[in-house]
Amino acid sequence: MSKLNKTLGNAFLEIASSIENNDFAPQIKIGLTTLGSEHHHEVLIEGARLAQEEISGLEVVIIGHQCEGFECHETDCENEMHQIMENLLDTGEIKGCITRHYNFPIGVSTVGKVPTPAFGKEAFIATTTGTAAVDRTEAMFINTLYGIITAKAMGIEKPSVGILNLDSARTVERALKQLKENGYDINFASSQRSDGGVIMRGNDLLMGSSDVMVTDTLTGNILMKMLSSFNTGGNYEAVGSGYGPGIGFDYDRTVLILSRASGTPVIKNAVLYALKLAKNNLNQKIQEEYENLKQFGLEDILKSFKESEKAQVKEVKMPEKEIVTQSIAGIDVLDLELACKRLWEANIYAETGMGCTGPIINVSEVNLEKSRNILIEESYI
Numbered sequence: 001m002s003k004l005n006k007t008l009g010n011a012f013l014e015i016a017s018s019i020e021n022n023d024f025a026p027q028i029k030i031g032l033t034t035l036g037s038e039h040h041h042e043v044l045i046e047g048a049r050l051a052q053e054e055i056s057g058l059e060v061v062i063i064g065h066q067c068e069g070f071e072c073h074e075t076d077c078e079n080e081m082h083q084i085m086e087n088l089l090d091t092g093e094i095k096g097c098i099t100r101h102y103n104f105p106i107g108v109s110t111v112g113k114v115p116t117p118a119f120g121k122e123a124f125i126a127t128t129t130g131t132a133a134v135d136r137t138e139a140m141f142i143n144t145l146y147g148i149i150t151a152k153a154m155g156i157e158k159p160s161v162g163i164l165n166l167d168s169a170r171t172v173e174r175a176l177k178q179l180k181e182n183g184y185d186i187n188f189a190s191s192q193r194s195d196g197g198v199i200m201r202g203n204d205l206l207m208g209s210s211d212v213m214v215t216d217t218l219t220g221n222i223l224m225k226m227l228s229s230f231n232t233g234g235n236y237e238a239v240g241s242g243y244g245p246g247i248g249f250d251y252d253r254t255v256l257i258l259s260r261a262s263g264t265p266v267i268k269n270a271v272l273y274a275l276k277l278a279k280n281n282l283n284q285k286i287q288e289e290y291e292n293l294k295q296f297g298l299e300d301i302l303k304s305f306k307e308s309e310k311a312q313v314k315e316v317k318m319p320e321k322e323i324v325t326q327s328i329a330g331i332d333v334l335d336l337e338l339a340c341k342r343l344w345e346a347n348i349y350a351e352t353g354m355g356c357t358g359p360i361i362n363v364s365e366v367n368l369e370k371s372r373n374i375l376i377e378e379s380y381i
Helices: 002-021 041-054 078-090 136-153 169-181 202-207 217-229 264-279 282-295 298-306 333-345 365-377
Strands: 028-033 058-064 071-074 096-099 108-115 122-131 160-164 212-214 244-247 255-257 326-329 351-355 358-363
Touching: 028 041, 028 078, 028 264, 041 058, 041 264, 058 078, 058 264, 078 096, 096 264, 108 136, 108 217, 122 136, 122 217, 122 244, 136 160, 136 169, 136 212, 136 217, 136 244, 136 264, 136 282, 136 298, 160 169, 169 298, 169 333, 244 264, 255 264, 282 298, 326 365, 333 351, 333 358, 333 365, 358 365
Parallel strands: 028 058, 028 096, 058 071, 096 255, 122 212, 160 212
Antiparallel strands: 108 122, 108 244, 244 255, 326 358, 351 358
């Protein structure tokens, strides 16, 4: 009877607390694994405590170290820790989990979230761990979609998208513009530099010129580490929300990644990141967006990355040299030599170069318009 009285007493206390705080939201459990950090596990657990104190209805479940004040699943083995995590996710006992050293399948990559230094505006770095595709250009294209999905799941209805000025950026830009022409609504950002455009410079990253900053995963990982720890010397990540959730069109676990250097503030923010994704049903958002994308030619665009015929351009003889004074920009660096050879094939002398905004092809003034038309027709620009 005393046990029943205690249960009823706890229930009445919870009801009274909900009335007092005007909060009847259901409790949401978010997991946090504690093995594998370069910091003492209390650094992680303190982040969990701070998150729980900030948000009513949040309960953090610890997997790894035993600790007071939390539901704990104790283990000293990282493999077992991840098995426990996966089981809790698959049974729905937790709605998301924050961890490290976790291997995602090919096709899944993570979208980090960090405030940008100039104005403190948060940006989604797409992506920061994992691999969306084996081909780098295809992966960056998919990274863009993963970034958009994550931003929407965080409540941004029309996130602005910028592409960091890296190899493959121009090819990715063309593919995204094709998707937009097909009817998919993409809100392209514009660089803060005077020439504008969706291709973002390092300045734009610092200024937060776009909600979603698209990059390859390895570059994104470096950016997250630098933006998270540039004030601490590198061994303690104090800023941001970690490396984010693993997104994949056929992946349904909400697993967010931290690094071994992530400190208490990042742990807290990562838990809150996971909580909001859970509340807004990230997995449902992924499936809705995927079905939407397929209606606008996603599969055809993905196929085009694999079936590109540009690599089959035959060897051609260079035309007679002439003075070249005009530049054509907007060509991906990986396509630069092929584009130049295509002009040679049309008996137009051209030279490759690198301008301050990226790769260029130089031609004579008399051949400028003809060259541009050929490159547009062949989808190089």
